[in-house]
Amino acid sequence: MKNELIKGWKAAVPVALGYLPIGLAFGILAAQQGMTAADVFFMSLLVYAGSAQFIAAAMIASGAAAAAIIFTTFLVNLRHLLMSASLAPFLKHLSTPVLSLISLGITDETYAAGYPEASAGKVSARFYLGLNSLSQASWIASTVIGCLLGGGISSPEKWGLDFALPAMFIGLLFMQMKSRKDIIVALAGGSLSLAFTFLLKDNFNIIAATVAAAFVGVCLDDEA
Amino acid sequence: MMKPDMFLIIIGMSLVTQLPRVLPLVVLTRISLPPLVVRWLKQIPIAVLSALLLPSLLISEGAVNLSLYNKALIAAIPCIILAVKTKNLFLTVLTGIVFSALLQIVL
Numbered sequence: 001m002k003n004e005l006i007k008g009w010k011a012a013v014p015v016a017l018g019y020l021p022i023g024l025a026f027g028i029l030a031a032q033q034g035m036t037a038a039d040v041f042f043m044s045l046l047v048y049a050g051s052a053q054f055i056a057a058a059m060i061a062s063g064a065a066a067a068a069i070i071f072t073t074f075l076v077n078l079r080h081l082l083m084s085a086s087l088a089p090f091l092k093h094l095s096t097p098v099l100s101l102i103s104l105g106i107t108d109e110t111y112a113a114g115y116p117e118a119s120a121g122k123v124s125a126r127f128y129l130g131l132n133s134l135s136q137a138s139w140i141a142s143t144v145i146g147c148l149l150g151g152g153i154s155s156p157e158k159w160g161l162d163f164a165l166p167a168m169f170i171g172l173l174f175m176q177m178k179s180r181k182d183i184i185v186a187l188a189g190g191s192l193s194l195a196f197t198f199l200l201k202d203n204f205n206i207i208a209a210t211v212a213a214a215f216v217g218v219c220l221d222d223e224a
Numbered sequence: 225m226m227k228p229d230m231f232l233i234i235i236g237m238s239l240v241t242q243l244p245r246v247l248p249l250v251v252l253t254r255i256s257l258p259p260l261v262v263r264w265l266k267q268i269p270i271a272v273l274s275a276l277l278l279p280s281l282l283i284s285e286g287a288v289n290l291s292l293y294n295k296a297l298i299a300a301i302p303c304i305i306l307a308v309k310t311k312n313l314f315l316t317v318l319t320g321i322v323f324s325a326l327l328q329i330v331l
Contacts, residue, residue, distance in 0.1 A: 014314070043237070046237075060233065070240055073240055080241070081248055083268065087249055088257070096254075099249050106249075167317045168317050171316035173277060176269060191278065193278055
């Protein structure tokens, strides 16, 4: 039982490391835009979504209406819908309260870090407790510290930590690719997302590319 | 004390972020999905990871950058090789951090 929690913490290590520079950067930006440490704490606790928080801080500073900020957040974070849905076939053995708690912690990073364990079957609630607790603790701590330090620290990318999350995505992606079909799905997802970046706003390039590339995968299933 | 505006913004942002996270998982685990939908859902991890990754590696400052000065692109190469050869996530991430730090100094 305890091992499961530790397994979750271990899975969270690259996520937690990767959140440090981004969290610090968000905190610094938020302080510059006039947000207090309490604002940052509650936003990181209750929203817990990097790109949306950056956009919101900029919109708050520019005096945007609350409704506009909230709607933009909705659009930017809608991709979690796909991730949450794709976990469903593997988590049928867990109760609704546990599922609700697990899903509150879904980010791009925790989703990617937890999926291999979930898809292996019968993942435990404790694994997700470990993964989500350490990941979000890192996000909350780094954003609040960034806000408290304000402009007092030099650029965190000097430490190379800004590449921790892309490196983690590379690792998880290439470890999951097992067949020719997987490679084609990855190429489709990546190139469509790149092309759509210049056409679609608010992370919709990611949603559109994911939906389309997953269809490509289903079609190739039929061939095999 | 938090400003009322900020309170409203954070609560609103929280609702619209958490509902799409919670609802699919809670609802779809309680119904049985058609096999075709399950097969489609199983493609999502690779599709979404590549969709997140490729723009983050190739785009810098709003444009596609395929030059040797694109640090993310260069640092990605040893990571990909290690991920494929070793299947070790920790080693891949560590290599990425070290390479990225070295590139900061060199470039």
